[in-house]
Amino acid sequence: MSDMELVPLFGQMIRRDWADALTETQLETHYRDAEGQYRRIPFGEENFLNPRIAEAGPCRHCRTIKGKLHFHACDYEQCPKCNTQQMGCDCEFIGHEWREE
Numbered sequence: 001m002s003d004m005e006l007v008p009l010f011g012q013m014i015r016r017d018w019a020d021a022l023t024e025t026q027l028e029t030h031y032r033d034a035e036g037q038y039r040r041i042p043f044g045e046e047n048f049l050n051p052r053i054a055e056a057g058p059c060r061h062c063r064t065i066k067g068k069l070h071f072h073a074c075d076y077e078q079c080p081k082c083n084t085q086q087m088g089c090d091c092e093f094i095g096h097e098w099r100e101e
């Protein structure tokens, strides 16, 4: 079995390794830091995105679908703590300490 193999997820065919990562991210419903925990924002509820983007199809960055969570720090994920686009904010959550890759 290869990671390049395509498997069905959310009504589309995507690479197995990405499908596994995206499935796993759904289990992390909250982010946490020293001050508390914050409910992650599913695709379609971001206040910086037009809701029609989620209606139109899967997230163009991480392939999640409306009502599901983005992969951590997807371009379209909204930070549940400061409510801005997460990739541009400075919040750090336990298990997701910011690092350059």
Ligand SMILES: [Zn+2]
Pocket: 059, 060, 061, 062, 063, 064, 070, 071, 074, 075, 076, 077
């Ligand atoms: Zn996404």
Ligand SMILES: [Zn+2]
Pocket: 079, 080, 081, 082, 083, 084, 086, 089, 090, 091
């Ligand atoms: Zn933030």
